[in-house]
Amino acid sequence: MLVDKEYINLKVQEIKNDFNLLRNNHIHELEKVPGTPKCSTLANRMEENLDYIVSTYEEIISTQAISAEREQFDLLSGLLTRLASEIADLSKKQPDGLVNAFKVGQINRVLRPLKEIMKSEPSTEFLDLVTEPDPEAKTDKSRNTYSDTALILSQFREACGEYRSKYYDTTWNIHL
Numbered sequence: 001m002l003v004d005k006e007y008i009n010l011k012v013q014e015i016k017n018d019f020n021l022l023r024n025n026h027i028h029e030l031e032k033v034p035g036t037p038k039c040s041t042l043a044n045r046m047e048e049n050l051d052y053i054v055s056t057y058e059e060i061i062s063t064q065a066i067s068a069e070r071e072q073f074d075l076l077s078g079l080l081t082r083l084a085s086e087i088a089d090l091s092k093k094q095p096d097g098l099v100n101a102f103k104v105g106q107i108n109r110v111l112r113p114l115k116e117i118m119k120s121e122p123s124t125e126f127l128d129l130v131t132e133p134d135p136e137a138k139t140d141k142s143r144n145t146y147s148d149t150a151l152i153l154s155q156f157r158e159a160c161g162e163y164r165s166k167y168y169d170t171t172w173n174i175h176l
Contacts, residue, residue, distance in 0.1 A: 084153040091146040098141035123159040
């Protein structure tokens with residue numbers, strides 16, 4: 001449905017005109033005076049106009065919500081790409097090195113909202129966050145190695161690619 005502001009304004013004005021007819025007692029339910037609407041005619045016309053206005057605004061709100069979600073998805077998937085690239089580089093240098101708490105926090109700040117956006121997808125059950133370091137441990141290191149984290153990020157990238165293809169009808173290069 002295309003949104004035509006002038007047409008919505010026309011419908012609003014028609015409703016106002018019908019209210020004025022009601023307010024000024026310019027209706028004749030029992031008399032059949034030419035040109036003067038009956039109450040039921042006014043009610044039907046007002047209901048049709050309101051239905052049109054409400055459905056148009058619901059469509060606008062839905063479109064804006066989808067647009068905002070896509071904007072967030074695009075931002076997060078872009079951040080995911082950079083994170084995956086950085087972790088891949090670190091994984092090549094130290095595959096068994098443990099990821100520190102700062103990096104875990106930064107990674108999960110991107111992964112959590114992505115997982116929330118894709119929560120209705122079948123792949124979500126296979127998407128894990130990077131394990132947070134144990135606060136009682138004497139180290140700020142996660143139990144995840146760089147290679148573990150690279151694997152988690154690659155799964156998220158694949159899921160993001162599928163999500164993008166499914167909902168945004170565009171392909172996404174999932175290779176680093």
